Amino acid sequence: MAADNFPHVLVVDDDAAIRELVAGYLGENEFRVSGASSGKEMSDALERFAIDLVILDLRMPGEDGVQIAHELRExxxxxxxIVSGKRDEADRVMALELGADDYLTKPFSPRELLARVRALLRRAGSVTPAVGRTTDARAYRFAGWELNIGSRRLTDPAGASVELTNGEFCLLNAFLAAPGNVLSRDQLLESSRLYDDVYDRSIDVQILRLRRKIEPDPAHPSVIRTIRGAGYVFSVPVEKLTGGAMRMAAKELG
Known part of the structure; x- marks a missing residue:
């Protein structure tokens, strides 16, 4: 699995040494890791990236970790x-009552943390959604890019945000929902809600603009290919993230 498609873990801890330790160890075991030192940085990261799992320190100076955990779960x-320097049972019970899926006390073994992360992602990926619960994608990943549906944010392989118009976002979303399928102009027009233009050639203009943003060589498109007489096809592999955790190709600990 390409590094850009590794599960993305967010470590929220005011201790830079802890963040670096976790990032280094998980990074060696096929995870992408981002760090945050506060609740504000956590919120910014969650808006920017499609995070698969959060490791949260419950006791950060000047922060109400309990409130942060409560809001995150809501x-x-x-x-x-949840990680904490306290070993008493009350903290563990409180963390689980807040909706945390697991609890570790500091200092912890990176190997044990890795095992717990993998176990949680396997569990989250195998849960069958309840009746009536949405199973729509919350993000897509392709060729190192990531489109976060909730924040409408497109991130390039270097982690930089790429601005999309509403039409471009809807058009890209339509392509990512049906990779490998030939989509006609009428289908794209309906999916991307571009009803303001009378002529279907407006789709061609939107695709040209989108290609300039995501294609390695817009003059010779390899991501969004034209199928003459039929429409367009999104021709690179797409990974769909749903429900709070992506499908994980977990490895057993050696």
């Missing part, structure tokens, strides 16, 4: 591992 179904 807003998301992401797997959460």
């Amino acid at each position: 807003q998301s179904t992401l797997p959460i591992i």
Whole structure:
């Protein structure tokens, strides 16, 4: 699995040494890791990236870790591992009551953390959604790019944000929902809601603009290919993230 498609873990801890330790160890074991030193940085990261799991320090100076955990669980179904320097049972019970999926006390073994992360992602990826619960994608990853549906943010392989118009976002979303399928102009027109233009050639203009943003060589497109007389096809592999955790190709610990 390409590095850009590794599960993305967010480590929220005011201790830079802890963040570096976790990032280094998980990074060696096929994970992408981002760090945050506060609740504000955590919120920014969650808006920018499609995070698969959060590791949250419950006791950060000047921060109400309990409130942060509570708000995170109310807003998301992401797997959460709480870490804390306290070993008493009350903290562990409180963390689980807040909706955390697991709890670790400091100092912890990076190997044990890795095992718990893998176990949570396997569990999250195997859960069958309840009746009526949405299974729509919350993000897509392709060729190192990532489109976060909730924030409408497109991130390039270097991690930089690429601005999309509403039409470009809807058009890209339509392509990513049906990779490898030939989509006619009428289908794209309907999916991307570009009803303001009378002529279907407006789709061609939108695709030209989108190609300039995501194609390695817009003059010779390899991502969005034209199928003469039929329409367009999104021709690179796409990974769909749903429900709070992506499908994970987990490795057993050696």
